[in-house]
Amino acid sequence: xxxxxxxxxxxxxxxxxxxxxxxxxxxxxxxxxxxxxxxxxxxxxxxxxxxxxxxxxxxxxxxxxxxxxxxxxxxxxxxxxxxxxxxxxxxxxxxxxxxxxxxxxxxxxxxxxxxxxxxxxxxxxxxxxxxxxxxxxxxxxxxxxxxxxxxxxxxxxxxxxxxxxxxxxxxxxxxxxxxxxxxxxxxxxxxxxxxxxxxxxxxxxxxxxxxxxxxxxxxxxxxxxxxxxxxxxxxxxxxxxxxxxxxxxxxxxxxxxxxxxxxxxxxxxxxxxxxxxxxxxxxxxxxxxxxxxxxxxxxxxxxxxxxxxxxxxxxxxxxxxxxxxxxxxxxxxxxxxxxxxxxxxxxxxxxxxxxxxxxxxxxxxxxxxxxxxxxxxxxxxxxxxxxxxxxxxxxxxxxxxxxxxxxxxxxxxxxxxxxxxxxxxxxxxxxxx
Numbered sequence: 001x002x003x004x005x006x007x008x009x010x011x012x013x014x015x016x017x018x019x020x021x022x023x024x025x026x027x028x029x030x031x032x033x034x035x036x037x038x039x040x041x042x043x044x045x046x047x048x049x050x051x052x053x054x055x056x057x058x059x060x061x062x063x064x065x066x067x068x069x070x071x072x073x074x075x076x077x078x079x080x081x082x083x084x085x086x087x088x089x090x091x092x093x094x095x096x097x098x099x100x101x102x103x104x105x106x107x108x109x110x111x112x113x114x115x116x117x118x119x120x121x122x123x124x125x126x127x128x129x130x131x132x133x134x135x136x137x138x139x140x141x142x143x144x145x146x147x148x149x150x151x152x153x154x155x156x157x158x159x160x161x162x163x164x165x166x167x168x169x170x171x172x173x174x175x176x177x178x179x180x181x182x183x184x185x186x187x188x189x190x191x192x193x194x195x196x197x198x199x200x201x202x203x204x205x206x207x208x209x210x211x212x213x214x215x216x217x218x219x220x221x222x223x224x225x226x227x228x229x230x231x232x233x234x235x236x237x238x239x240x241x242x243x244x245x246x247x248x249x250x251x252x253x254x255x256x257x258x259x260x261x262x263x264x265x266x267x268x269x270x271x272x273x274x275x276x277x278x279x280x281x282x283x284x285x286x287x288x289x290x291x292x293x294x295x296x297x298x299x300x301x302x303x304x305x306x307x308x309x310x311x312x313x314x315x316x317x318x319x320x321x322x323x324x325x326x327x328x329x330x331x332x333x334x335x336x337x338x339x340x341x342x343x344x345x346x347x348x349x350x351x352x353x354x355x356x357x358x359x360x361x362x363x364x365x366x367x368x369x370x371x372x373x374x375x376x377x378x379x380x381x382x383x384x385x386x387x388x389x390x391x392x393x394x395x396x397x398x399x400x401x402x403x404x405x406x407x408x409x410x411x412x413x414x415x416x417x418x419x420x421x422x423x424x425x426x427x428x429x430x431x432x433x
Contacts, residue, residue, distance in 0.1 A: 019097060021076040021088055028129055029054040032107045033142075033189070033201035036081045040065045048078040048087075051103065060087055067092075081107065106196055109188040111168040118193070122401040126193040133198075137164075137191045138400060140199035140410035146222040147206055148409060152396040153229045154202060155407060156377040156429055158187045159398055160333050162251040177239035182208050199410045225379055225394060225427060226277075226337050233276050252276060255329035263320035272328065277335035277427075280305040281344045282358045302362035305338075310369065318347035330371055334430040340381075352383060352390045361421050364399075366430070373430035375399065380423035395423075 031054055036047045038058035047056050048066045052075040057066035066078055070089035077095070079086045084104045086095045118124045119137065127133050137159065141151040158164055167187045175181055182205040189200045203219075210218035212235065217228050233248055240246040256275050259268040283300055308315060308325060315323045340356045342349055350356065365374045378397040383390050395408040397415055406415040 022097065022099060025051040025077055027196055030103065030106065030196060034203045035207050038065055047081050049081060050075050051077040051079060060089055060092060079103065102194060105194055108185060109192040116165055116168065128198045129196045135400060136193045138398060138405045138407065138412055139190060139195065140407055140412055142199065142201035143409040144203060144219045147219040148394040149223050149225045150206060150217060150228050151202060152379045152394045153225050153232060154186065155396045155398065156379060158190050159377050160251050160429065162332060163247055164191065166247045178208055179212060179235060180239050183236065222392060229427065230276055252331050252333050252335060254327065254331040257326040257328055259324040261322040277337050278309060279337050279339055281339050282356045284343065285356050285358060297357050297359055299359045299361055302360055306368060327369060330369060332432050334373060336428045338426055340424065340426060352392060357424060359421060360425050364417060372433050374433050375428060376431045377429040378420055378425055379427040381426050382423065
């Protein structure tokens with residue numbers, strides 16, 4: 001988006017109070033989460049928001065879309081999305097009133113170190129314009145159609161404190177890449193204590209992601225959260241570089257030694273690589289039914305699944321190769337993925353109905369290779385069955401000090417920590433303590 005403004009005729013400011021039209025602003029109609037494009041011309045250059053009806057229009061010069069809207073609808077207060085300046089149309093003069101700062105904050109919240117300290121207070125809460133109470137950082141994300149798979153990942157990454165704090169204190173001017181800027185804006189809004197409504201929309205970020213990924217990840221078709229997570233981290237990491245390193249790699253990336261032995265060979269080939277997450281293979285599902293003919297769901301302990309990385313046991317792959325793993329460096333924030341949609345032994349993808357439904361028993365704190373970790377995020381799936389087809393509903397459970405919240409689209413509810421493992425956990429993030 002351009003920061004330029006079109007030249008407009010200079011007009012003398014009317015001999016009226018600067019605040020004459022400010023009482024026409026309707027904050028409950030304002031929503032700055034959507035793509036900044038003109039609702040008439042569909043152009044994205046020099047866009048203004050009408051603070052009376054909330055719609056977006058282009059320009060403010062005579063005969064521009066915003067100018068005509070002000071005359072036809074008798075709406076007079078407009079904000080420029082590039083520089084946050086507020087103008088009165090059609091008179092075309094700038095308003096410099098501190099009473100508009102809360103609106104500017106909705107477009108791009110700002111933070112100080114003192115603001116970040118508030119997140120350490122378990123009782124820190126806020127209220128929106130309707131008086132609804134919410135906890136900053138634990139607000140719903142709008143599911144516009146089928147983007148719940150990406151919402152749970154965006155929520156989870158925003159709760160990695162090293163990444164969160166870095167981005168909340170960042171200035172958009174420090175980044176050239178549009179993906180970086182849009183993600184930073186989303187994180188700043190997620191953790192805001194001054195929201196007009198107690199939920200936000202990832203629309204502006206996801207629209208850009210759809211274009212950047214050649215529509216591999218959009219809002220219309222549900223995808224695998226794991227695939228989105230890896231694509232998102234790899235893409236962000238290329239543009240978040242700072243001092244030859246990225247805040248993402250500093251926080252999340254580990255290093256592993258993979259040893260492969262091909263069939264007929266007596267030697268292992270060593271490959272050292274970085275990783276964003278560790279894949280955990282669930283045990284093959286036996287066809288078990290109880291006395292009433294109902295299929296039973298098996299359980300497995302997380303510590304058992306992690307043994308493959310602890311003991312360097314040899315793993316037999318479907319192609320006959322033998323593989324061993326040795327972790328060389330554990331990250332500050334460890335991401336685990338539980339493979340429910342592939343049978344590793346048979347090398348087969350599993351449908352939603354065929355997925356591995358094994359429940360994983362996990363503690364809220366664990367020791368892994370000499371380090372202690374606490375669980376901070378748990379992405380789960382719940383399958384909705386109807387006559388036409390089965391559909392995944394992705395949710396995320398997030399730690400809030402000693403309590404937990406479960407977020408499903410716009411809905412946020414408390415969750416008893418004793419029952420977290422009863423859902424089909426898919427992706428977890430653990431913080432080293």
